[in-house]
Amino acid sequence: MIAAGLDLGEPTVILANIIQMHRNKKFWATKMQTELLQRSYFANAIWKMTNDITTQKISDAQRTLKSFENKKQPYFITGPSTHYENISEMIGDIIPTWKKSSIQLNKLCKANNIQYFHFLQPNQYYKKSKPIGEIEAKVALREDHPYGKAVKIGYPLLRNTGLDLKAEGIQFADLTQVFINHPEPLYEDDCCHFNQLGNDILATAVGRAVVAGLKAIPRQ
Secondary structure (H helix, E strand, O other): OOOOOOOOHHHHHHHHHHHHHHHHHHHHHOOOOOOOHHHHHHHHHHHHHHHHHHHHHHHHHHHHHHHOOOOOHHHHHHHOOOOOHHHHHHHHHHHHHHHHHHHHHHHHHHHHOOOOOOEEEEOOOOOOOOOOHHHHHHHHHOOOOHHHHHHHHHHHHHHHHHHHHHHHOOEEOOOOOOOOOOOOOOOOOOOOOOOOOHHHHHHHHHHHHHHHHHHOOOOO
């Protein structure tokens, strides 16, 4: 890939291809949610086959990209290396940083007379956060998705840490359950992104939390 005479290298090309494949998956997943295509067994069979092929291509490309990341990088890029025995240990190290970052952002906002709000969004891999039917599952769930295990382990910790943030006076809103009463398809890919209806529901919840938070601030 060449941009303005600059050779961006193979990793950038691979990343661009991954992004484009995700866009293609998103486009066809949205198309398949129309009533006409949902009723077509042939269309669903073709879509599932091509979606599975694209998913495998993305996984292969991500592994190739990872091989570049594993190559020796200069220290000024990587910083000190940290080894974790497992994902639980890594997440246990990340959560305190997440908490401290929120606290620092709140202090920065206060220093500039800005009201800070912190939201934890829903994720399909967090169990019992949304009823997911067969049609949505085809788009939204992947058994081997790396986020699945991370969300399962990390989200309970994030929610509990969010309570600590609230205790420290931070406007934290746990929105992980905002889809709990919505069986209709709201996720548009197997990562974490929502369709228009999902975005509307989430935006409404955010708006309500902001209004309630602002009302709770004592007037000076």
